[in-house]
Amino acid sequence: MNKTIETILNHRSIRSFTDERLTEEEVLTLIKSAQAASTSSYVQAYSIIGVTDQEKKAKLAELAGNQPYVEKNGHFFVFCADLKRHDYIAKKAGKNHQEALENTEAFLISVIDAALAAQNVSVAAESMGLGICYIGGLRNQLKEVSELLETPSYVLPLFGLAIGHPANPSSQKERLPVELIYHENTYQQDEAHVDRYLKEYDDRISSYYEERTNGERKDTWSEQMLRGFSQPKRAFLGDFVKEKGFNRK
Amino acid sequence: MNKTIETILNHRSIRSFTDERLTEEEVLTLIKSAQAASTSSYVQAYSIIGVTDQEKKAKLAELAGNQPYVEKNGHFFVFCADLKRHDYIAKKAGKNHQEALENTEAFLISVIDAALAAQNVSVAAESMGLGICYIGGLRNQLKEVSELLETPSYVLPLFGLAIGHPANPSSQKERLPVELIYHENTYQQDEAHVDRYLKEYDDRISSYYEERTNGERKDTWSEQMLRGFSQPKRAFLGDFVKEKGFNRK
Numbered sequence: 001m002n003k004t005i006e007t008i009l010n011h012r013s014i015r016s017f018t019d020e021r022l023t024e025e026e027v028l029t030l031i032k033s034a035q036a037a038s039t040s041s042y043v044q045a046y047s048i049i050g051v052t053d054q055e056k057k058a059k060l061a062e063l064a065g066n067q068p069y070v071e072k073n074g075h076f077f078v079f080c081a082d083l084k085r086h087d088y089i090a091k092k093a094g095k096n097h098q099e100a101l102e103n104t105e106a107f108l109i110s111v112i113d114a115a116l117a118a119q120n121v122s123v124a125a126e127s128m129g130l131g132i133c134y135i136g137g138l139r140n141q142l143k144e145v146s147e148l149l150e151t152p153s154y155v156l157p158l159f160g161l162a163i164g165h166p167a168n169p170s171s172q173k174e175r176l177p178v179e180l181i182y183h184e185n186t187y188q189q190d191e192a193h194v195d196r197y198l199k200e201y202d203d204r205i206s207s208y209y210e211e212r213t214n215g216e217r218k219d220t221w222s223e224q225m226l227r228g229f230s231q232p233k234r235a236f237l238g239d240f241v242k243e244k245g246f247n248r249k
Numbered sequence: 250m251n252k253t254i255e256t257i258l259n260h261r262s263i264r265s266f267t268d269e270r271l272t273e274e275e276v277l278t279l280i281k282s283a284q285a286a287s288t289s290s291y292v293q294a295y296s297i298i299g300v301t302d303q304e305k306k307a308k309l310a311e312l313a314g315n316q317p318y319v320e321k322n323g324h325f326f327v328f329c330a331d332l333k334r335h336d337y338i339a340k341k342a343g344k345n346h347q348e349a350l351e352n353t354e355a356f357l358i359s360v361i362d363a364a365l366a367a368q369n370v371s372v373a374a375e376s377m378g379l380g381i382c383y384i385g386g387l388r389n390q391l392k393e394v395s396e397l398l399e400t401p402s403y404v405l406p407l408f409g410l411a412i413g414h415p416a417n418p419s420s421q422k423e424r425l426p427v428e429l430i431y432h433e434n435t436y437q438q439d440e441a442h443v444d445r446y447l448k449e450y451d452d453r454i455s456s457y458y459e460e461r462t463n464g465e466r467k468d469t470w471s472e473q474m475l476r477g478f479s480q481p482k483r484a485f486l487g488d489f490v491k492e493k494g495f496n497r498k
Contacts, residue, residue, distance in 0.1 A: 001278075004253040004376035008282045008369050029250070031431050033257045035424040037368060038383045041477055042470070044425050049432045056434055080436075085429065086478055088443060089471045100478040104487035104496065105388065108360065112407065115364030116371075119286060120257050123372050127253035134287045136361075139354065150435040158361065175284040176293050180334065182280050183298045185305055186399040187329075194337060221291070222338045228290055229335055229349040238353035238498045247353065247496070249487045 007127045012172045014131025015069045017164030022075040026128065030077075030163070033124035034117035045106075046114035047082040049149050049157070050075065056148060060160065063144050064137035074130065074164030078138065078145075079118045081110035081246060084154040099249070101154065107247040114158055125163050135160030139234050146244070153245040174208065176221070177201055198222060256376045261421045263380025264318045266413030271324040275377065279326075279412070282373035283366035294355075295363035296331040298398050298406070299324065305397060312393050313386035313409065323379065323413030327387065327394075328367045330359035330495060333403040348498070350403065356496040363407055374412050384409030388483050395493070402494045423457065425470070426450055447471060 001009075022030075027050065034048060051057050052075075060078075061070035070076065083101045090097035100106060122132045138145050138160045145157050175181070177197045179188075188194075202220035210218040241247045250258075271279075276299065283297060300306050301324075309327075310319035319325065332350045339346035349355060371381045387394050387409045394406050424430070426446045428437075437443075451469035459467040490496045 002252070002376050004256055005278060005282060005373050007253055008373055009285050011285045011287070013287060028427070029254060031427055033254060035427070035430060036258050036260045038260070038262060038371065038381075040383070040385045042422060042473060043477065044430070047430055047432060047436065049434070049436060051434055053434045084438075085425075085443070085447070086474050088440075089447070089474055090478065093475055095475065095479065097475075097478040100481040103481050103484060104490055105481070105483040106478075108388070108407070108486070109385070111357065111360050112364045115361045116368045119365045119368035120372065122287065122365075123369065124254050124257055127251050132287075134289070136289045136358070139357070150438070152436065152438055155436055158357070173291060176334075178277070178280055178284070181284060181293070181296055183296060185298070185300055185302045187296065187298060187401065187404055189333075189399070189401055191337075194334070198334070198338070224291060225335050225338055226342055226344065226346075228292065229339060229346040229355075230344065232349040232352050232354070232498075234354040235352060235498070237357070238496075241353055247487075249481075249484070 004127065008123060011126060012170045013133045014166045014170055015133055016166070016168040017069060017073040017131065017162070018167045020074055020165045022163065027075055030121045030124055033120045037116040037120045039113050040109045043086070043109060043113065045081065045083055045086070045110035046117055047080045047155060049078040049080065051078060059148055060138065060145065063141045064135055064160070065140050067135065067137055069133055069162050070135055070160060073162040077121065077161040077163070078149060078157050079114045079159055079161065080151060081107070081114050081156040081158055082154065083110055084152060087154045102245055102248040104247055104249065111158060118161055121161060130163050131166035133162045135162060139237060142237065142240055156241060156244050156246055174204060253376065257372060260375060261419045262382045263415045263419055264382055265415070265417040266318060266322040266380065266411070267416045269323055269414045271412065276324055279370045279373055282369045286365040286369045288362050289358045292335070292358060292362065294330065294332055294335070294359035295366055296329045296404060297366070298327040298329065300327060308397055309387065309394065309409065312390045313384055314389050316384065316386055318382055318411050319384055319409060322411040326370065326410040326412065327398060327406050328363045328408055328410065329400060330356070330363050330405040330407055331403065332359055333401060336403045351494055351497040353496055353498065359495070360407060367410055370410060379412050380415035382411045384411060388486060391486065391489055405490060405493050405495055423453060
């Protein structure tokens with residue numbers, strides 16, 4: 001196994017960082033890593049906002065649901081879907097590209113572009129000995145986040161990425177069995193198959209929590225998922241995304 | 250610069266592979282790498298379909314717009330947004346989680362989860378000396394692709410990933426200037442700033458094509474984007490995605 005794969009397989013989210021800031025050189029290496037990711041038809045439909053202003057970071061931490069590591073880290077990135085440049089070029093050329101920029105395909109392209117770029121940053125950061133944590137919580141109050149970062153139409157903040165020198169270790173969370181994630185040639189729908197591997201997984205996850213919490217917690221993955229989807233999350237997002245010019249059709 | 254960052258920065262899409270198949274061990278390492286990526290609130294809302302059946306691969310190549318490297322490669326993955334497992338768990342528990350599974354937030358979560366996993370596979374593959382190419386063209390005829398792969402409701406194929414031993418080298422495509430991709434604290438909207446860096450970039454891209462094609466081609470990035478968005482692409486997708494249970498609200 002080479003070093004890169006070792007780094008990838010060793011991933012765990014870090015939620016506690018020292019005060020040490022990333023150097024400018026480190027930040028630039030991470031941005032260059034982001035840009036090296038594949039991009040659909042060369043569109044490069046994303047932007048990265050680096051938040052260094054401590055007041056802004058404190059506000060973002062609050063908006064994300066009081067996550068202290070949004071405020072306290074070595075560097076904080078916000079990844080955005082971005083078709084603003086494409087809109088700008090079209091308008092300057094006197095063209096109306098609204099329909100093409102606003103459909104579901106364009107939304108997918110920009111979200112995927114942003115995510116590929118972000119994951120390159122994560123792997124690059126971890127290869128440098130840094131820790132990372134994705135912050136989907138930015139979508140809790142995305143309108144306020146957008147205002148804070150002054151993102152215009154055709155720019156949609158998607159998630160944050162906190163990076164820094166790890167202050168505390170954390171453990172890995174066991175993933176679903178390969179048998180449930182990976183399918184050969186056709187999607188595996190057989191319920192006996194699904195039941196079998198879900199049960200095995202649930203048992204392992206339950207034991208893991210039980211051991212770690214001295215029996216206080218022993219919920220399975222299925223139970224966690226049942227809770228997580230028991231209420232629609234961020235129900236305002238559908239409208240807000242459209243307001244910003246994405247996913248309209 | 251460490252090996253991992255070197256690998257990341259050295260990325261280029263490979264569109265021509267030898268006949269050498271990936272070994273089972275290599276495929277498993279790549280799947281494990283996918284699974285090690287971050288996932289929103291532990292949902293793991295994606296699946297990977299490995300297509301090894303040659304007839305299916307030929308059909309996919311045709312559906313993707315006759316891209317030969319979809320058929321001829323060392324291994325072919327299809328990454329799918331997948332909330333089917335969550336729906337299954339809810340139904341078994343007698344719950345109706347339809348609204349939570351079908352909103353824009355759940356769509357975003359599953360698309361981002363799938364993309365993060367895919368980019369881990371890309372980096373891992375390249376670290377092993379393999380080449381990769383993302384295949385967004387699978388969305389050209391996504392209904393037919395879904396039928397071919399037998400993906401049910403709550404499973405949406407997003408893109409393919411062709412992997413293999415490179416047969417021909419390819420060159421890197423220069424990315425947008427950092428000044429356009431990276432913003433500090435607030436989104437940079439100043440038009441003089443955008444104009445300046447867009448022009449510099451367009452000039453470089455134009456010269457690059459001119460040199461490579463002996464003057465036959467010299468289009469700028471802006472011209473390529475103007476062309477690319479002159480017509481809505483994959484306009485059926487909005488409806489199809491909803492039909493599959495995603496992005497309904």
